[in-house]
Amino acid sequence: MIPMVDLTAQYDDGLRAEIERGWSEALDQTRFIMGPNVEALESEIADYLGVRHAISCASGTDALELALVAAGVGPGDEVITSPFTFIATAEAICHVGATPVFVDIDPVTFNIDLALAEAAITPRTRAILPVHLFGQPIDATACQALSCHHGLMMIEDCAQSFGARWQGGQTGSFGIAGCFSFFPSKNLGGYGDGGLISTNCPDHAERLRMLRNHGSRERYYHDLLGYNSRLDEIQAIVLRAKLRRIDGYNAGRQAVAAAYADGLGGLPGITVPSVIDGAEHVYHQYTVLIDPAVAGCDRDAVMRALAAAGSASAVYYPVPLHQQTVFAGSHGTQRLPVTETAAAQCLSLPMYPELPQADQQRVIAAVRDCLR
Numbered sequence: 001m002i003p004m005v006d007l008t009a010q011y012d013d014g015l016r017a018e019i020e021r022g023w024s025e026a027l028d029q030t031r032f033i034m035g036p037n038v039e040a041l042e043s044e045i046a047d048y049l050g051v052r053h054a055i056s057c058a059s060g061t062d063a064l065e066l067a068l069v070a071a072g073v074g075p076g077d078e079v080i081t082s083p084f085t086f087i088a089t090a091e092a093i094c095h096v097g098a099t100p101v102f103v104d105i106d107p108v109t110f111n112i113d114l115a116l117a118e119a120a121i122t123p124r125t126r127a128i129l130p131v132h133l134f135g136q137p138i139d140a141t142a143c144q145a146l147s148c149h150h151g152l153m154m155i156e157d158c159a160q161s162f163g164a165r166w167q168g169g170q171t172g173s174f175g176i177a178g179c180f181s182f183f184p185s186k187n188l189g190g191y192g193d194g195g196l197i198s199t200n201c202p203d204h205a206e207r208l209r210m211l212r213n214h215g216s217r218e219r220y221y222h223d224l225l226g227y228n229s230r231l232d233e234i235q236a237i238v239l240r241a242k243l244r245r246i247d248g249y250n251a252g253r254q255a256v257a258a259a260y261a262d263g264l265g266g267l268p269g270i271t272v273p274s275v276i277d278g279a280e281h282v283y284h285q286y287t288v289l290i291d292p293a294v295a296g297c298d299r300d301a302v303m304r305a306l307a308a309a310g311s312a313s314a315v316y317y318p319v320p321l322h323q324q325t326v327f328a329g330s331h332g333t334q335r336l337p338v339t340e341t342a343a344a345q346c347l348s349l350p351m352y353p354e355l356p357q358a359d360q361q362r363v364i365a366a367v368r369d370c371l372r
């Protein structure tokens with residue numbers, strides 16, 4: 001079976017030996033939480049992203065929540081965000097007591113439509129929280145300009161976009177904060193949970209360093225109401241080894257995407273990802289739309305055909321956030337047509353840097369066979 005992701009394929013080029021060496025040293029040193037590898041990882045990621053500060057934490061979800069708290073977002077505030085994302089984006093907004101305001105997405109990028117975001121601004125809006133979904137950056141210059149013009153903070157959800165660039169700048173370097181996830185299947189993934197916040201603002205960085213560690217600067221002196229949200233050495237060792245290889249991994253994803261586009265682009269009823277001018281897409285997911293009226297078959301038929309050909313496929317995401325039960329009371333009657341169509345038609349194909357060419361062709365052939 002061709003899986004969506006195969007993490008064992010990365011062990012081949014010495015990665016596993018490098019990690020095992022690092023882990024063995026960590027076992028001797030026993031500084032398991034926020035030790036030397038965590039410190040080194042933070043400065044290496046800050047360099048990579050071209051930002052002044054990188055503060056690690058326990059997950060991407062925590063990165064979002066900590067960034068919101070550090071920015072002073074709380075009860076009574078509204079945060080404009082995407083309905084077409086993983087639940088964590090909106091969960092974080094709710095956990096700090098603020099209200100997520102969902103605006104419809106752009107049909108090409110799946111990222112929020114900035115004209116609709118602007119129209120949704122009210123006197124209560126404090127922040128805009130775009131998601132660089134599937135690894136395609138939003139137009140970050142336009143988003144910055146919008147935030148600046150209306151006095152909003154821009155907080156980027158970069159959980160799927162490590163290494164993606166907008167006009168040469170890394171995602172996570174445009175807003176007051178960029179929130180990353182190191183969940184194993186993400187572009188830069190650990191072997192457990194982990195996250196990180198990037199920022200150029202020294203005050204924000206200082207608050208984040210305190211917040212992730214029980215609100216303290218000095219042990220047993222607590223100035224803020226904080227959290228236990230720290231990264232451990234075991235993860236930092238994995239992440240440092242993979243960070244050295246991240247551009248190669250992302251290039252591998254781009255090559256798979258190019259093969260898919262070659263094999264599937266232009267066929268009736270299927271829309272393959274297109275990259276907007278100025279963006280570098282890192283294909284956390286390769287997500288197509290299947291329009292049943294034109295394709296002659298629906299998404300489920302394509303999924304069945306892929307399964308019969310020995311390939312996985314997945315739907316990210318089947319239910320938009322404004323229609324999730326948890327939000328039904330507050331957003332149940334809202335209509336977001338582009339998002340709802342995307343949720344009904346989207347299909348993600350197997351995607352990882354080492355996906356063999358023969359498997360790519362098997363996926364392409366199975367999808368082609370379904371379409372008219």
Ligand SMILES: *Cc1c(COP(=O)(O)O)cnc(C)c1O
Binds near residue numbers: 062088089131194
């Ligand atoms: C994975 C993900 C998160 C949450 O990250 P965790 O590390 O799993 O907590 C948040 N937002 C998006 C868009 C994600 O894909």
